[in-house]
Amino acid sequence: MQEQLMISDETLTRINQGVQLHHQQGQREAARDLFAQIWDEIGGERGDPLHVCVLAHSMADVQDDVHQELVWDERALAAADLLTDDRVAQAGVPMSVAGLYPSLHLNLAECYRKLGDLDRARECLQRAQAGIGALGDDEYGKLIKGGLDRLVEQLAASERAVRSFRSVSG
Template identity: 70%
Template structure:
């Protein structure tokens, strides 16, 4: 169970977006939290999770890419102990497949297929850290979808 108040607020924003379709409301909440945590200078866990979520509510794929890059950068400063202390039930290594998936899909939508393939390869290299659970299944399915889209010559649309 997540015990970190900031992560709980971020999860609320994710629910606004994914469960209620309130993308703008989620983006507004994320913007407030981003200011409260000191932007990119805050706790790397908060920065990583918030940037990862903020990327999903961007209308401009260039802005989405910027947020995805922020999330990946912040992940480099995380520790398994920090995740455990916050009640996050996974290792830092398990974050990387999703981070690389999002970057790969963003590069694909921007037409940079070489970088998209690089990110797909990085995600596949890290996939062993995923658990045999719903989260792992979701990320593996997304990676398979990205691979199919790249193999098919980049058909339009976001990868789930």
């Protein structure tokens, strides 16, 4: 989501700078510090839902602990539920609110997979897949769809491992 944000909104521009620190410069800790500073400035979860959503979504990516990653991903999803297409368009974000959900649910599914909660991971994956119609056939849409395909494969491998373990131990 963040890679597409070529926007005049100062807060989103700063969040994008943190994303660049992380993804292009490999400065995960610096990105996390910048995100924490912005989080305080916007008033945390009480801030503008668009800022909260994008910032929490980005902050999740720089967490070292999957439990913290999940907390941030849940914050992003909760904020998305408060967004309107008008607010997103006003900020110059090139997609509808519906286009945010596949990525948000994908990230939640990945957290649950890492935590070994395969049922919840599948639920989130299904929600993400249900929303892919809101994605375009652009680079962002392909990125999310590719992530969904990888997660399907990872969940299948995890389920095979669980079945194998049960057959050996049971």
